[in-house]
Amino acid sequence: xxxxxxxxxxxxxxxxxxxxxxxxxxxxxxxxxxxxxxxxxxxxxxxxxxxxxxxxxxxxxxxxxxxxxxxxxxxxxxxxxxxxxxxxxxxxxxxxxxxxxxxxxxxxxxxxxxxxxxxxxxxxxxxxxxxxxxxxxxxxxxxxxxxxxxxxxxxxxxxxxxxxxxxxxxxxxxxxxxxxxxxxxxxxxxxxxxxxxxxxxxxxxxxxxxxxxxxxxxxxxxxxxxxxxxxxxxxxxxxxxxxxxxxxxxxxxxxxxxxxxxxxxxxxxxxxxxxxxxxxxxxxxxxxxxxxxx
Numbered sequence: 001x002x003x004x005x006x007x008x009x010x011x012x013x014x015x016x017x018x019x020x021x022x023x024x025x026x027x028x029x030x031x032x033x034x035x036x037x038x039x040x041x042x043x044x045x046x047x048x049x050x051x052x053x054x055x056x057x058x059x060x061x062x063x064x065x066x067x068x069x070x071x072x073x074x075x076x077x078x079x080x081x082x083x084x085x086x087x088x089x090x091x092x093x094x095x096x097x098x099x100x101x102x103x104x105x106x107x108x109x110x111x112x113x114x115x116x117x118x119x120x121x122x123x124x125x126x127x128x129x130x131x132x133x134x135x136x137x138x139x140x141x142x143x144x145x146x147x148x149x150x151x152x153x154x155x156x157x158x159x160x161x162x163x164x165x166x167x168x169x170x171x172x173x174x175x176x177x178x179x180x181x182x183x184x185x186x187x188x189x190x191x192x193x194x195x196x197x198x199x200x201x202x203x204x205x206x207x208x209x210x211x212x213x214x215x216x217x218x219x220x221x222x223x224x225x226x227x228x229x230x231x232x233x234x235x236x237x238x239x240x241x242x243x244x245x246x247x248x249x250x251x252x253x254x255x256x257x258x259x260x261x262x263x264x265x266x267x268x269x270x271x272x273x274x275x276x277x278x279x280x281x282x283x284x285x286x287x288x289x290x291x292x293x294x
Contacts, residue, residue, distance in 0.1 A: 004083030008073035010040040012091035022094035090160030094207035114168035114196035118204030125210035155198035159185030183238030217257035219266040
């Protein structure tokens with residue numbers, strides 16, 4: 001079973017070496033793999049770094065897509081890839097040991113499986129923020145279960161960690177290149193779920209930089225991702241139409257949200273909402289208990 005790894009890259013000189021090193025360690029001496037890096041009109045040393053690696057590792061190929069957008073870059077890479085399975089990774093991700101073996105085993109075991117994805121492990125964020133992220137992914141998993149086994153009209157994919165069957169992606173017409181950032185993974189999950197099973201599993205977690213959360217705020221991004229997921233699912237369009245480029249050249253991510261007021265306001269709203277639910281449940285139990293005594 002051949003696997004192609006497609007990696008869109010725009011000004012990723014600070015992270016590509018980590019991505020390549022982890023991926024090449026995981027591939028090892030296996031045959032039948034290719035790594036396609038799609039330069040998305042970078043202005044830094046992204047292309048030079050890819051070329052340096054490709055001289056030593058011939059499985060790495062550099063191609064170019066001048067039109068900006070992650071989905072457009074993914075489609076350009078997909079068009080030249082040859083694998084039966086195609087993994088779309090972000091340039092700041094790192095495969096964990098055993099990821100390839102687990103993926104191959106899952107696809108070989110279940111012919112109805114068309115896509116695998118998992119959460120990010122943000123290794124460069126403070127411990128408290130990483131715990132908040134785990135809660136967010138826990139909620140995402142509940143949404144995945146509800147969608148997969150009850151509603152059955154979509155699923156959950158974390159963009160930048162997915163591996164798909166080539167024929168399934170071809171069947172749905174590939175990625176929607178009109179989606180430049182937000183909602184692209186939700187759109188893919190919704191359309192791929194019509195072709196077979198789209199599975200979200202913590203067994204396919206991947207290390208990644210938390211640079212976007214560090215700059216824009218964890219609660220801000222959690223709310224934004226949730227809104228775009230539901231907007232794509234129910235209205236077939238993203239809620240957020242623009243995105244900010246977040247790049248750190250030296251891999252040093254300082255957690256400094258650009259709007260701490262917004263972050264604290266969201267925290268207050270979330271805590272108030274949780275307390276309201278708890279009080280409603282407790283109140284309901286007290287009322288039910290009093291009625292039983294009557």
